[in-house]
Every structure is written in C-alpha cells, then in structure tokens.
Ligand SMILES: Cc1cc2nc3c(=O)[nH]c(=O)nc-3n(C[C@H](O)[C@H](O)[C@H](O)COP(=O)(O)OP(=O)(O)OC[C@H]3O[C@@H](n4cnc5c(N)ncnc54)[C@H](O)[C@@H]3O)c2cc1C
C-alpha cells in the first residue's frame with residue numbers, strides 16, 4: 001500500500017521491502033483525504049490527509065505541533081498522518097500523539113470494518129496488527145476536553161528522528177497528566193497520573209536502543225529531561 | 240512498461256517507462272532535463288526537489304506513474320528571457336552556492352513559497368532550508384540569499 005511514500009519509497013530504494021504488488025492510494029484523495037470533527041469531540045483524519053495540510057489546518061494544535069517536527073516541509077507535503085501510524089516507527093511523533101489522545105485506526109477489508117485502538121495496533125518497531133488485506137481508512141483522535149498539550153523532542157538536527165521525545169498533556173485543574181514517550185522504546189508508551197513524579201516514571205520505563213546517535217543511558221536521561229521540561233512548560237510543578 | 244503522460248515546465252512529455260521508474264529518473268532521462276539532481280535517492284538530501292502541481296516534493300520518492308497528468312516544475316523553468324529568477328540572483332550575489340549540486344533543490348523548495356512571498360517568515364525559510372543538505376557552503380550564504388530575496392532582514396544566526 002503506497003500512501004505518501006515518504007517511508008515506503010526509501011525502503012524500496014534500499015531493497016529493504018520487495019513487494020510483488022504495490023497499490024497506490026493517491027488517486028483516492030476525494031474519498032480518503034478529509035479531516036472532520038465528529039460529534040463528541042473526536043477528530044477523524046482520512047488516510048490521504050497530508051501531514052502538511054493537517055499541520056496548517058489548525059484542526060488540532062497538539063497534532064500541528066507534533067507534525068512541525070516531522071521531517072521537512074517537502075516530506076510533509078506528501079506524507080500522510082495515517083501512513084505514519086501504519087509505518088509504526090518507534091520515533092514517530094504522530095504515533096505518540098495518537099497514543100496520548102486515545103487514537104484508533106479504522107481498518108477496512110473485504111471481510112468488513114474494524115476499529116483498533118492505537119495502543120493495541122502498535123505491536124513493535126515497524127510492526128502493527130494491520131492484516132495484509134486491510135486498508136486503514138482513517139485515524140480517530142479523542143482529545144479530552146480542556147486539556148493543554150506540549151510536544152518536545154531532542155534530535156541531532158531539525159527534521160531528524162528524535163533521540164527521545166514526549167507528548168505531554170495536563171487537565172484543566174492541573175491535577176492529572178499524560179505522557180506519551182517516543183524514540184525511547186520499541187514502540188511509544190504512555191503514562192497517566194499526577195504530574196509530580198511522572199517524568200521520573202517515564203525515564204524508568206524507557207527501553208531505548210543505543211546507536212551511534214546516542215547511547216542507552218543518554219537516551220534514558222533525555223526522556224526524563226524532555227518530560228520534565230514539557231510538564232514545566234505546561235505550568236505543573238513536576239520539576 | 241506503462242505509458243506516462245505529464246507536463247514538465249508546460250511542455251507535454253510522454254514516455255513508456257517501467258512502473259518502478261521514479262519521477263526523478265523520468266525527468267532526467269525522459270524529459271532530458273538534468274538540472275534536477277539525485278544525491279541520496281531516499282528523501283534526505285533534498286537535491287531532487289521539484290514542484291508537483293505547485294507543491295514541493297522529493298522526486299526520488301515519487302513514481303513517474305503517480306505523476307500521470309500532473310504539472311511538474313523543475314529548476315529549468317525559473318530563469319526567463321529577463322534573466323535569472325530573483326531567487327537565483329540572490330543566491331548568486333550572496334555566494335549561496337559553490338558546486339551547485341544542492342542548488343536546484345533549494346531553489347525549488349524556495350520557489351514553492353515564492354507565490355506568497357509577502358507572508359513568508361524567517362522561521363519558515365529556515366524550516367524549508369533545513370530539508371536540504373549542502374556540502375559546500377556552510378549554509379550562511381544560502382540563508383542570507385533567501386532572507387534577501389524574501390525581503391527579510393538578515394538574521395543574527397547569519
Ligand atoms: C527525510 C525524511 C525525514 C523524515 N522524518 C520523520 C520524522 O522526523 N518523524 C516521523 O515520524 N517520520 C519521519 N519521516 C517519515 C514520514 O513521516 C512518512 O511520511 C511517514 O512515516 C509515512 O507516511 P506515508 O504517508 O509517507 O506512508 P508510506 O511511506 O506510503 O507508507 C508507509 C507504510 O505504511 C503503510 N500504509 C500507509 N498508508 C496505509 C493505509 N492507509 N493502510 C494500510 N497501510 C498503509 C505502507 O504500506 C507502508 O508499509 C521522514 C521521512 C523522510 C524521507
């Protein structure tokens with residue numbers, strides 16, 4: 001399945017993926033390109049909604065903030081929000097936003113339609129519970145009313161994948177918070193609870209893999225740093 | 240093999256290509272326009288950036304068959320009878336290029352912003368240039384050229 005091609009085309013170029021059949025979705029923009037606010041406060045993002053269009057639409061500020069950190073403008077001009085979730089990169093900002101906002105993916109096949117929570121969907125690095133015959137038609141995000149959010153990451157250069165990053169949210173009263181951590185484990189993970197101590201829990205839960213961009217201890221340390229900074233920026237006394 | 244028809248810089252181009260042919264290879268080998276450069280062929284360097292219906296895209300990450308019916312604009316379209324495009328002229332004046340390998344991609348990314356040049360901020364220019372690797376200039380001249388062309392004051396980061 002070829003959506004924006006900003007992950008799949010590099011995989012093909014490296015011969016890391018060798019599909020015998022490639023289905024291009026891009027002529028389905030009219031059917032799959034929409035972004036709609038649904039009754040009940042959910043936002044439904046169609047499979048061909050481009051990252052850049054969603055970022056600029058202002059439909060959801062936390063998602064816009066996250067998308068601004070994804071690659072570069074020319075990448076986001078083609079890349080889709082849904083494609084990022086299907087690709088399941090452990091460092092993907094969009095997957096973490098989807099996890100933080102109780103996201104779910106709407107999947108269709110000739111067998112029917114099903115909705116899978118992003119938390120169940122992401123089974124590991126670059127792997128999901130999407131069956132080979134299924135097409136993701138939309139991502140549904142459920143932002144809780146009144147919450148404020150921050151997205152923070154540390155990357156080697158602007159546009160690079162994060163060494164560690166966090167989507168942090170706090171409820172209107174400031175007593176409840178959420179963290180979705182990306183780039184620090186085989187898949188993004190989420191922690192809920194009072195802001196105090198949450199950043200430390202996030203760092204303790206990190207399972208980063210070390211590579212030439214940063215070792216395990218450094219990346220674990222970064223999780224605590226970005227989590228504390230994000231919570232502090234939201235006005236909590238997490239530090 | 241599939242027949243692909245598209246328009247490059249206003250000129251119709253039709254060619255029979257394998258479905259796996261990238262738009263970049265189509266532009267260089269079928270439209271015979273070699274101003275579009277290929278560096279990494281996986282989306283990172285930005286050298287192959289062109290406009291697809293006015294939108295900046297990596298031509299190495301698109302298949303030619305996907306561009307069927309589209310209008311593709313490459314660096315060759317920028318200079319006209321009146322001489323260099325203002326973006327090219329600014330890069331020239333500010334020493335924003337040395338070998339020129341990265342230049343056509345940079346120009347096309349900036350060209351996407353050109354139609355709304357009055358509203359373009361410095362942050363947007365930096366975000367745009369951040370998608371391009373230049374191994375020669377150290378970027379200072381490129382940033383200055385873009386600031387100048389878009390009528391922005393020179394920023395303190397050079
Ligand atoms: C230079 C560069 C920098 C990047 N930086 C970042 C970054 O910082 N952060 C980040 O998160 N990403 C980054 N990316 C990846 C980018 O965000 C991709 O757009 C995204 O990961 C995949 O979306 P896509 O629409 O391009 O999907 P594609 O590349 O088309 O597809 C990716 C995978 O998802 C599957 N798929 C896509 N859509 C569907 C669907 N509707 N149903 C079923 N399966 C589907 C495909 O089959 C494929 O396996 C970068 C890419 C490049 C080239």
Ligand code: FES
Nearest residue numbers: 278279280285299
């Ligand atoms: S050649 Fe396309 S981005 Fe490098």
Ligand code: FES
Nearest residue numbers: 337339373374375
């Ligand atoms: S001028 Fe040589 S790579 Fe930029």
